[in-house]
Amino acid sequence: MTETDARHFLTGRELTSEVLSALLERGLELKSAPRSSSALEGAIVALLFERPSTRTRLSFEAGIVELGGSSVTLRAEELQLSRGESVRDTALVLSRQVQAVGVRTGEHDVLEELARWASIPVFNMLTALHHPCQALADLLTLRETFGSLPGLRVAYVGDGNNVARSLAILGELAGVEVVIASPPGYSLADIDGPAPETGTAELVADPREAVAGAQAVYTDVWVSMGDEQTAAQRRRDLAPYRVDEDLLAAASADAIALHCLPAHPGEEITTEVLYGPRQRIWDQAENRRHAQKALLEHLLPS
Numbered sequence: 001m002t003e004t005d006a007r008h009f010l011t012g013r014e015l016t017s018e019v020l021s022a023l024l025e026r027g028l029e030l031k032s033a034p035r036s037s038s039a040l041e042g043a044i045v046a047l048l049f050e051r052p053s054t055r056t057r058l059s060f061e062a063g064i065v066e067l068g069g070s071s072v073t074l075r076a077e078e079l080q081l082s083r084g085e086s087v088r089d090t091a092l093v094l095s096r097q098v099q100a101v102g103v104r105t106g107e108h109d110v111l112e113e114l115a116r117w118a119s120i121p122v123f124n125m126l127t128a129l130h131h132p133c134q135a136l137a138d139l140l141t142l143r144e145t146f147g148s149l150p151g152l153r154v155a156y157v158g159d160g161n162n163v164a165r166s167l168a169i170l171g172e173l174a175g176v177e178v179v180i181a182s183p184p185g186y187s188l189a190d191i192d193g194p195a196p197e198t199g200t201a202e203l204v205a206d207p208r209e210a211v212a213g214a215q216a217v218y219t220d221v222w223v224s225m226g227d228e229q230t231a232a233q234r235r236r237d238l239a240p241y242r243v244d245e246d247l248l249a250a251a252s253a254d255a256i257a258l259h260c261l262p263a264h265p266g267e268e269i270t271t272e273v274l275y276g277p278r279q280r281i282w283d284q285a286e287n288r289r290h291a292q293k294a295l296l297e298h299l300l301p302s
């Protein structure tokens with residue numbers, strides 16, 4: 001059996017700027033009329049989780065129902081995958097039962113291997129390296145707040161992780177200026193090596209430099225899934241990168257606060273910002289569903 005060329009969404013680089021813009025437009029349409037599309041009628045989508053999830057699971061399950069489809073949520077530890085069945089064989093079997101599969105796993109290579117052998121669309125629900133579905137919702141939130149994306153400046157402050165990388169990749173496609181402030185050792189340049197996957201994103205050390213002139217100040221957890229063993233050190237190193245009202249005040253006067261969630265108030269973000277007047281964090285969480293529905297329509301054209 002050979003590799004196939006099904007339409008996948010693994011890093012976001014699969015999209016052109018035009019397709020991304022159309023997806024976001026469609027996401028807003030679907031937000032205003034959530035039951036208006038039956039694009040997934042008759043389709044079954046598998047959602048495979050090797051790591052915990054609240055938003056991703058909920059938003060995909062609910063969104064698939066709204067599109068007229070059905071989902072099957074699979075826990076990796078309940079699959080034969082956990083007993084040594086290969087990713088290739090899992091991909092071949094999934095391809096004969098369902099019409100698309102979303103995967104949340106640690107190693108990005110596992111996702112790529114699955115996509116290599118699947119004859120159905122595979123989409124990334126988070127790996128240690130990328131979280132492109134999150135970036136779609138981030139951009140949708142910026143677009144609904146500011147009306148258009150090109151020329152906006154977004155400052156991501158904190159750990160140079162999967163969320164930061166996907167924001168950089170999809171932000172570049174959308175014409176958004178992304179600036180990422182991280183301490184030494186936590187920058188995407190430190191993690192990715194000489195050729196960081198961050199495109200045109202600017203990588204800096206000073207949070208105030210990053211937020212100057214920014215329309216959005218974005219942060220994520222300091223201890224991502226898989227980083228638990230270095231949690232104490234991370235909390236010490238990242239403490240100067242907390243998003244608080246002072247830092248938000250150093251951004252543009254109209255700046256909003258974003259967080260992909262789950263949040264740890266008092267760590268990467270203060271309670272005042274998380275629930276304050278400038279946050280769009282809860283809209284951003286809702287927008288996961290609308291953006292992903294547009295993505296599913298794109299991956300499974302009728």
Ligand code: CP
Pocket residue numbers: 052053054055056057126134260261262
């Ligand atoms: N932001 C996000 O992906 O949340 P979950 O881990 O709860 O899915």
Ligand code: NVA
Pocket residue numbers: 126127128161162163220221223224225260261262
């Ligand atoms: N960076 C976080 C995102 C959680 C949605 C993690 O990988 O755990």
